[in-house]
Amino acid sequence: MADTLDKILGSPYRVKIMKLFLMNPGEVFTPEYISKSSKLLSRNTRKEINFLKNLGFIKSGIREIDILISKTKKIKKKREPGFQLNQLFTYNRGLRSLLIESAPISRELLMKRFRELGRGLRFVALSGIFVGQEIVGDSRGLDIMFVGDNIGRLKLEKVVGKIESELGKELKYVLFDTNEFKYRHSMYDRFVLDVLDNEHDVLFDSLQAGV
Incomplete structure (x- = not known):
């Protein structure tokens, strides 16, 4: 497990993104939202998302948002692709304990x-x-x-x-x-x-x- 954790935690950008998913396990986030909320450049965000997806920590997902149509005043559902925590990932419990429960921030x-x-x-x-x-x-x-x-x-x-x-x-x-x-x-x-x-x-x- 130690070798896997060393590999996973090899980047400070990665840790920020992992915390976002661990703290919000049921949410689907777009790359744009991940970049904005983690205050990362888009290129760094894309790199870390690809790494975490290939590792199995996150998976693809779809989020629905409500859009108000100004002319008709009606609400339209829009589906956006994004990513969410893979809740079957083997090391989720250990990562949550390490990154969040033990000390959320110093x-x-x-x-x-x-x-x-x-x-x-x-x-x-x-x-x-x-x-x-x-x-x-x-x-x-x-x-x-x-x-x-x-x-x-x-x-x-x-x-x-x-x-x-x-x-x-x-x-x-x-x-x-x-x-x-x-x-x-x-x-x-x-x-x-x-x-x-x-x-x-x-x-x-x-x-x-x-x-």
Whole structure:
């Protein structure tokens, strides 16, 4: 198995694409979507797709999308060829454990990404995919809670987008400014407490709020 894993994991581009399929086992992705979500050049994407398909990790598939016909206002189904995880591939369980379950992404890399948000960042709590446990309640499905001031939405979307490309999955996150977060915390707001009272990982805290 070790020789096979060495062969499979021979490229950082490959790892990004593999994470995308492992995190979304029932989805069919077009090469264009794979390239965009993994932030890879088209030529690198095609090369890795061919490798993984020949290896048996992925297989061809068809996805249906809805298209609105402007003149008639009717919805038309369009079939697009793409690729999906071969769920019978021998090493899926080991790869998922190695690439996702053991450490979806390192704390060091997350901190590097979050520093791009500037000095206004005051608090970051990781939940959901980062701790292997989905939150229930008002904040169901939340993966990251940010607290900070003067953090632009576009900059935040760019930073989170980089992390999504490394994880291979879209993230659900929320940003509070400091005053709103303190108010919600003091009022035992259910959305905030659903995160802090359940399994979570405080990555950064200058508010002493995540205990």
